[in-house]
Amino acid sequence: MARVSSLPEPRRSALLTGWGRTSPTRAEVLAPVSAAELDRALCDPPSRGMVARGLGRSYGDAAQRSGGRVIDLTGWTDVDLDIDTGDCRARAGTSIDTLLRVLVPRRFFVPVTPGTRFVTLGGAIAADIHGKNHHRRGSFGSHVSSMVLRTADGQRRTISPDREPALFWATVGGMGLTGVIEEATFRARPIASSRISVLAERTRNLDESIARLIELDQTAEYTVAWVDLAATGARAGRSVITSGRFAQPDELPKRWVGSPFAYDPGLPIDVPVTPPPIVLNPLSIRAFNEAWFRKAPRRPKEMISSIPGFFHPLDLVGSWNRIYGPKGFLQWQCVVPDSATDVLAGIMRQFTRTGGRSFLTVLKRFGPANEAPLSFPLAGWTLTVDVPVGDPDLPRLLDRFDEQVAEVGGRIYLAKDARMRPELLAAMYPRLAEWQEVRASVDPHGLIRSDLSERLGLS
Ligand SMILES: Cc1cc2nc3c(=O)[nH]c(=O)nc-3n(C[C@H](O)[C@H](O)[C@H](O)COP(=O)(O)OP(=O)(O)OC[C@H]3O[C@@H](n4cnc5c(N)ncnc54)[C@H](O)[C@@H]3O)c2cc1C
Incomplete structure (x- = not known):
């Protein structure tokens, strides 16, 4: 990745919270809209680290980095739908709101939707969101066929369940801690009406x-x-x-x-x-x-x-x-x-x-x-x-x-x-050590961190 000294604009310092509005913390917020700006946002992370943010609909502190950098991807939007197969490739900042405006008139629906349409594709994958159909269709990550992930070392990796499966599955539900998801392809579901x-x-x-x-x-x-x-x-x-x-x-x-x-x-x-x-x-x-x-x-x-x-x-x-x-x-x-x-x-x-x-x-x-x-x-x-x-x-x-x-x-x-108390995390997520190993392999210096990851000792 080219290293440049200037940072993308708009850049601002902001007090951020999750949807629950508890635990506000201040971070430098960068909102890239072009590939060059995203490159620069990932450069020279502050010592407190950085993390991606979507529409801030997680309730706690997952999309915050106190004293560090938050990369706001909500301007990073674009949708490309194959109407024959339902394969939908979108940039990670695209919201389910936008996706539905594209998909529904073309007779498709997202495979999984949470209780709000104001979440981004990146946030949906990072939290591996579930909906009212989990008993039938599983969670969002199970419908993703590939992703482009920017890891902390600046690499741009295309990952899928077949290509780098460990990193793919560590990113699904990985709360943004394996890197910044740039775009993803998922299979939309055909619908009989709206x-x-x-x-x-x-x-x-x-x-x-x-x-x-x-x-x-x-x-x-x-x-x-x-x-x-x-x-x-x-x-x-x-x-x-x-x-x-x-x-x-x-x-x-x-x-x-x-x-x-x-x-x-x-x-x-x-x-x-x-x-x-x-x-x-x-x-x-x-x-x-x-x-x-x-x-x-x-x-x-x-x-x-x-x-x-x-x-x-x-x-x-x-x-x-x-x-x-x-x-x-x-x-x-x-x-x-x-x-x-x-x-x-x-x-x-x-x-x-x-x-x-x-x-x-x-x-x-x-x-x-x-x-x-x-x-x-x-x-x-x-x-x-x-x-x-x-x-x-x-x-x-x-x-x-x-x-x-x-x-x-x-x-x-x-x-x-x-x-939550951190000491319960390993009991609740018994594959935590396996996840941490994958994460460490792509971010050995812990450049990507969030308030949540620090509070719970995830990273
Ligand atoms: C009213 C309401 C109803 C909800 N209902 C449900 C529900 O039914 N089911 C459910 O599962 N969830 C539900 N949620 C939670 C919500 O779906 C998740 O928290 C989702 O992650 C929010 O997406 P976001 O774009 O707002 O992400 P943010 O809240 O901004 O970020 C969430 C996580 O995603 C990471 N992230 C965001 N973008 C990227 C990216 N491009 N690359 C890497 N990581 C990224 C962040 O670092 C953070 O860890 C609900 C939330 C609300 C407010």
Whole structure:
């Protein structure tokens, strides 16, 4: 790589956080848009190291480097779709929002989408994201056929499951620590229309929710359960389960028949900077959960939904993370194997006993893990809770949950983490040493580092 002294513009110093808005740290941010600028951004890294950043939708500190350099790739966008095969090559800063605007009118969809379309392709691979179809299709990395990776030594490597497989799988789920992903090719999925045929149903308690989700594994392409963790007694664990698949054109309501592949996600509405205090009140959290449950149909109901309505409902409100106030919030997401379903149920009960202060609790089944040593999903159950920061008992409670999860062979999702204790990492990710060896082979001096990697001793 040519070494030059000047750095790309725009360059700025910025205080960065993840989506949870906890742990802000300052870094020099470089935003390359050309190959020459990317070359220069990777040159002469500061002693505190550097890391890539996408749209900052990881909840904790994965895309931050305190006192170092953050390479913002959101200007690094381009999409090239082969409409015969669905092979889609895109630059790593391309968002799922942009990808869907290209893919859907051409009768394709991303193989995996998270709960927001505002994540980049690089962020999707680095976190090996999962969606409502993990039980059927696995995580994002499993659909990537090749990537171009810039490693810390400045090399530009094309890697795939066949070519440099160890580095490929260490990069999938590798939280940006093997290098900067420049571009990737993945296989998009053909769709029958741009609408989803959705079945919404209520369950009365956790046992019913678990049984129904297991049943839906066999039949539904997409499934998820929203759980009312504020409910107690016989109603504990009651849920609203939604499952879905892309609708056939002849199932569409008349007004959409003429435009079966139309896609218009619209613009998010912004929330006020200062949220009304009632939003943060525990009673209002209970009321919100109750209202959400009651909003769902009493009897199973089929409906046709839009892509944003089914996959990305939170995107309808921009910056909704501000609703938790200035201290921010934590999203705690674990996965436990099927054999530990009772442990998961116990965690949910303990959470409810301590006040159940989660606005949004999501339960979902995962299918088998892929080959990536740091990938989060493994076959079993994943539970996600959103909790405002500030409750003095919260850190101890979550530490206890982490221990219970690690004991049964489960793990915490690094893309959501902002607080885990480092000593649990190796138990949760038993292939950590193997991953660290691959990483060290491409970055022996530890030039690529993030606040997350330092906090957890990953690098
Ligand atoms: C509302 C909401 C819903 C979500 N739902 C889900 C979900 O359903 N499933 C799920 O799996 N996740 C979910 N997430 C988490 C999100 O998908 C991941 O955190 C994703 O990594 C964010 O992508 P990003 O572009 O914002 O990356 P950032 O948050 O900016 O970075 C995340 C990681 O990717 C690395 N990275 C980014 N770009 C590159 C690159 N070009 N090269 C190398 N490394 C790079 C960063 O270094 C960092 O380690 C959700 C997040 C939000 C806010």
